[in-house]
Each structure stands twice: as structure tokens, then as C-alpha cells.
Amino acid sequence: MSKFKNKYTQKLLKVIPGGSHTYSRGADTFPSNAPSILEKGKGVYIFDETGKKYLDYGMGLRSVNIGYAExxxxxxxxxxxxxxxxxxxxxxxxxxxxxxxxxxxxxxxxxxxxxxxxxxxxxxxxxxxxxxxxxxxxxxxxxxxxxxxxxxxxxxxxxxxxxxxxxxxxxxxxxxxxxxxxxxxxxxxxxxxxxxxxxxxxxxxxxxxxxxxxxxxxxxxxxxxxxxxxxxxxxxxxxxxxxxxxxxxxxxxxxxxxxxxxxxxxxxxxxxxxxxxxxxxxxxxxxxxxxxxxxxxxxxxxxxxxxxxxxxxxxxxxxxxxxxxxxxxxxxxKNVIKHNWNYGKKLIIEGNRIAKKNGLEDFFNFSGIACSPNYNCFDANKNNSLEFRTLFIQEMLKNHILMPWVALAFRHTEKELNKTLLSIDKSLFTYKKALKYGPKRYLKGHVIKPVFRKYN
Ligand SMILES: Cc1ncc(COP(=O)(O)O)c(C=O)c1O
The missing domain is CATH 3.40.640.10 (Type I PLP-dependent aspartate aminotransferase-like (Major domain))
Incomplete structure (x- = not known):
């Protein structure tokens, strides 16, 4: 029995090995509350089959650096x-x-x-x-x-x-x-x-x-x-x-x-x-x-x-x-590249400030090169943790933000940055509790897996 309960995921898995034409789009690499299937994208937003809208940082596996449907x-x-x-x-x-x-x-x-x-x-x-x-x-x-x-x-x-x-x-x-x-x-x-x-x-x-x-x-x-x-x-x-x-x-x-x-x-x-x-x-x-x-x-x-x-x-x-x-x-x-560097720099600095404010700088942080930042999730022992990464993505999704990684685009503006920072703050509130009581209590579904693994 598949652990993927969503009806679209089940249909996808029936006709496409891996359920998508790229492994990194697969249901195993996203938390269970992520949209299972998408209908369209506009700017930096994606819409699922019911019209539910998400602010996106996946940007078509980094293939979009201006915005969808420009x-x-x-x-x-x-x-x-x-x-x-x-x-x-x-x-x-x-x-x-x-x-x-x-x-x-x-x-x-x-x-x-x-x-x-x-x-x-x-x-x-x-x-x-x-x-x-x-x-x-x-x-x-x-x-x-x-x-x-x-x-x-x-x-x-x-x-x-x-x-x-x-x-x-x-x-x-x-x-x-x-x-x-x-x-x-x-x-x-x-x-x-x-x-x-x-x-x-x-x-x-x-x-x-x-x-x-x-x-x-x-x-x-x-x-x-x-x-x-x-x-x-x-x-x-x-x-x-x-x-x-x-x-x-x-x-x-x-x-x-x-x-x-x-x-x-x-x-x-x-x-x-x-x-x-x-x-x-x-x-x-x-x-x-x-x-x-x-x-x-x-x-x-x-x-x-x-x-x-x-x-x-x-x-x-x-x-x-x-x-x-x-x-x-x-x-x-439009000076897109400069825009993306600036956005990324602010995201790293402000994201880390929020982590610090929550006393979590040793457990969650942004790092990397400003035009292409990444975030790191650690467990209570300060080890890299997919459970905590799943939890973070899950909590961001509750605020309608999909951040499986960080791919920036020109249509990410100040408005999106502020929304993202607010959501990080909220997500880290749960993250902090999970550090204390264990992530299992807060995870709603499966833990995400890396694409490169030998067994399912
Ligand atoms: C650095 C790098 N090289 C090559 C590829 C392969 O590109 P494609 O998925 O278009 O075949 C990727 C895809 O993720 C990549 O990140």
C-alpha cells in the first residue's frame, strides 16, 4: 500500500514511474501538505487544481528566474x-x-x-x-x-x-x-x-x-x-x-x-x-x-x-x-540579476535574524551565495535533519508558501519577502517546540527523502 494518499498522486504513480517526469518533483520529496498537482503559475505564484495559491520558491526546478508566464x-x-x-x-x-x-x-x-x-x-x-x-x-x-x-x-x-x-x-x-x-x-x-x-x-x-x-x-x-x-x-x-x-x-x-x-x-x-x-x-x-x-x-x-x-x-x-x-x-x-542578488541577501540576513530572535540560530539558518541561498535544518543534536526540514516546509505551506529550496526570480518583490519572513517566524515557533518535544508530534505525514538513495 502506498503511503501517498492523495488521489492525484495515486493517479500519477499509476501511469508515470516515480509519479512525475523529474524525481525532484516526486511526492517523496515534498511533505504531505504540499500541493500534489498544479494547474498553472503566474509571476512567483503557483495554483493547484482547486485554485489554491502558493508563493513559490521552487520556480520550476530553477528554470524560471523572472517569473512564470512573463x-x-x-x-x-x-x-x-x-x-x-x-x-x-x-x-x-x-x-x-x-x-x-x-x-x-x-x-x-x-x-x-x-x-x-x-x-x-x-x-x-x-x-x-x-x-x-x-x-x-x-x-x-x-x-x-x-x-x-x-x-x-x-x-x-x-x-x-x-x-x-x-x-x-x-x-x-x-x-x-x-x-x-x-x-x-x-x-x-x-x-x-x-x-x-x-x-x-x-x-x-x-x-x-x-x-x-x-x-x-x-x-x-x-x-x-x-x-x-x-x-x-x-x-x-x-x-x-x-x-x-x-x-x-x-x-x-x-x-x-x-x-x-x-x-x-x-x-x-x-x-x-x-x-x-x-x-x-x-x-x-x-x-x-x-x-x-x-x-x-x-x-x-x-x-x-x-x-x-x-x-x-x-x-x-x-x-x-x-x-x-x-x-x-x-x-x-530590468537588471534582474542584481534584483535577485539583493533579494537573496535580505532573505539570508533577515531569515537569520529571525532564527536568532527565536534562539534557533544553531538549529535553523540560511547560508550560501546571495543570488542562490539555501537553508539548513538541524535536529536537537545539531545534526542535519530531514525530519526538521520536512517540518519547516510543512509549516511554511500552512502559510501558503512552497519553499522546498530557494530559487529566486524577478517577481519576488518586497511584498513577497515580507510575507516570507513572517511565515519563517511563525514556522520557527513550531520548529522550536519540535526541538523540545520531538518532531514526530508535529509532523503531519511522511518525512521527505533525498532523490539519490538506493532503496525506496
Ligand atoms: C548542475 C546541473 N547540471 C545538469 C542538470 C541536468 O539538467 P536537465 O534536468 O535539464 O537534464 C541539472 C539539473 O538539475 C543541474 O542542476
Missing amino acids: KSINKAAINAIIKGNNLTRPSLIELKAAELLTSLIKSSDMVKFTKNGSTAVTAAVKLARAYTGKNIVLRCAEQPFFSYDDWFIGSTNIPRGVTDETRKLTKLFHYNDIESLKKLIKKYKNKVACVVLEPSSTEHPKLNKKDIRLCKREGNFIDFRKENHFLKQVERICKENDIVFILDEMITGFRWHINGAQHFYDVSPDLSTFGKAMANGFSVSCISGKKKIMELGSITNKKQERVFLLSTTHGAEMNGLSAFIETMKFLKN
Whole structure:
């Protein structure tokens, strides 16, 4: 018998393995009082099938950084649909989008579009192997997701279905631990094709200085372009060892900086991947990078053995690419990225002030990079706790706020911030009691589970 009682969840589970097309949307990763099925989104609000409205911080798994159903972006996409959407030869919009992307991302001479991030990152790995003639992939251990393909899933704790041969080819290094990377490069000398990582996720690249505390505390105000930090060291080591340096900017791209987090941190990867918020919710992602590597997928280089690089029927759909062009225009004209940095900074500072006021600073806090904050829930022993995380999300939902994580968008304004802070205060009241009497007394349903686990 399923523990998921909601009738829509049961219907979903009957026809879709996992009950949704992305595991992180599944019923097991949300508390039982979360909406089970949604009808629509507008701005930063989502509406369930009964019309109940929630302030959202999930933002379509971070694919939306302006707001749902933003008028001008919808209009651009609809105009492309009217023009036929997917034509027999490359479209004018595809050319315009490619020129725009390569003008924004300095390290990228060429780009190929596709529909989701996983295929883009896998294409980068394939290109790296073709370019170097080497097989081993080194990927960052702390960053949770790069692709649904075997080279990555084989290196997680749910590798079922991936061959042992494939699994052996991906090795893990640690973020901000340059020695762990050096060790692997030494161990697999002349066998490493690429290093794959996100520029940052919950913390900035560590500075090459003794005072790491400073970096953590005030990281958002440091000019990383002037500093020698972890990512610059990774770039250098890759160069010295003929390893392709791949930055996965699926989350950081067009959130940290309009020219990519690679501009923010002043590094120049050989290959980059973008997706998520690049088209404010429309399905667009891409692999981009240096000509000498990208051109392996070309049709002009006669003397070279060809690489079959991303070739999909819907890869250059005009609605998505038009949405991408319009999104970039909107980001620039409205200063969206600055807005999101400011909002996140206030949320971190005020959220932590409220936690402190409730005497809970050791048990609940906001942290991370201001344009992409995260919150941490600890139990009475100060251990990371999914029970307390469930409780916090459950209590926020009672105030009609869905905060499974924190993805910020331009339509999160002062009004939403105030509503959120009030709700945090109320939720922490129950949180505090749960610390005293145990969370079970306050939890209304199942405890959420991480996507990457071996068993149900
Ligand atoms: C850093 C990163 N890379 C790649 C992906 C894969 O993107 P997609 O879900 O579009 O396949 C994700 C998705 O969460 C991601 O966060």
C-alpha cells in the first residue's frame, strides 16, 4: 500500500514511474501538505487544481528566474510558434540565438542548442573524450546532479542498470579541495579526458589565502576576478595536463552574472553547459565552447574523423530560442540579476535574524551565495535533519508558501519577502517546540527523502 494518499498522486504513480517526469518533483520529496498537482503559475505564484495559491520558491526546478508566464517572453515564444516553430533548415532565430549566446559567453566561440541539460553535459563529456583520446572523467562529488546519462548515474549511489565498465571511468574529487583533484590526476596520469564541475553551488570557490572564514562570511562582496581561487587552480591544472575543463552552468548561468559565473569568477572553461533559467522556463539548453573542440562536431573539417555531436529533431525549436533571446533582453533591461542578488541577501540576513530572535540560530539558518541561498535544518543534536526540514516546509505551506529550496526570480518583490519572513517566524515557533518535544508530534505525514538513495 502506498503511503501517498492523495488521489492525484495515486493517479500519477499509476501511469508515470516515480509519479512525475523529474524525481525532484516526486511526492517523496515534498511533505504531505504540499500541493500534489498544479494547474498553472503566474509571476512567483503557483495554483493547484482547486485554485489554491502558493508563493513559490521552487520556480520550476530553477528554470524560471523572472517569473512564470512573463508576458513579453510568452509573446516572443508565441510569435515563433506562429512562424512554424520547427522548420526543415536552420531558422533565423537559431542563428540569432547562437550569435547572442557566443557574444555573452566569452569562452564560447560556438554553441549547439538542445532541450535539456543532461544531454548537453553528456555531449561535453563525449567531446572531451574525442578531443583528448582519453576516457576518465573527474566530476565534483558535492554537486548533486550533472546528467541522467550513464557516465554520471554510474557514479552515484543508484547505479543500477549501468555497466561496471562505465562506472569505472568516472571518479570523484571534492569541491574546494584542490589536492583531491591533483591526487586523481596523478593516479590516472594521461588517462583523464575532462574535469566536470559547477562553478559554485552552496559556497564560493575558496581563495588561495589563509583566511577562509573571511571568504565564507563576506564572500558575496569579494571581487573574485582579482583573486587566485580554487576554480582558477582547476583551470590551470587542466591546461597543464591536457585535460578538458568543463563548467556546468546549468544553475549558475544567467543567475550569477549575465556573462556566466565564469565571468564572475574570471575563468575560461574549454566547454560550458547552460540550461534551466536561460529561457525563463522554456526548454532550452546548450553546450558551448572553444572552436578547436566544438569543431569536432562540424561538417567542414575534411581531414578529421567526425564526432556525432547532439543532433535532435526538437533541439532548435523556435519558441524556446525566441524565449531565450527575449529573456536575455529582459535580464539586461530590468537588471534582474542584481534584483535577485539583493533579494537573496535580505532573505539570508533577515531569515537569520529571525532564527536568532527565536534562539534557533544553531538549529535553523540560511547560508550560501546571495543570488542562490539555501537553508539548513538541524535536529536537537545539531545534526542535519530531514525530519526538521520536512517540518519547516510543512509549516511554511500552512502559510501558503512552497519553499522546498530557494530559487529566486524577478517577481519576488518586497511584498513577497515580507510575507516570507513572517511565515519563517511563525514556522520557527513550531520548529522550536519540535526541538523540545520531538518532531514526530508535529509532523503531519511522511518525512521527505533525498532523490539519490538506493532503496525506496
Ligand atoms: C548542475 C546541473 N547540471 C545538469 C542538470 C541536468 O539538467 P536537465 O534536468 O535539464 O537534464 C541539472 C539539473 O538539475 C543541474 O542542476
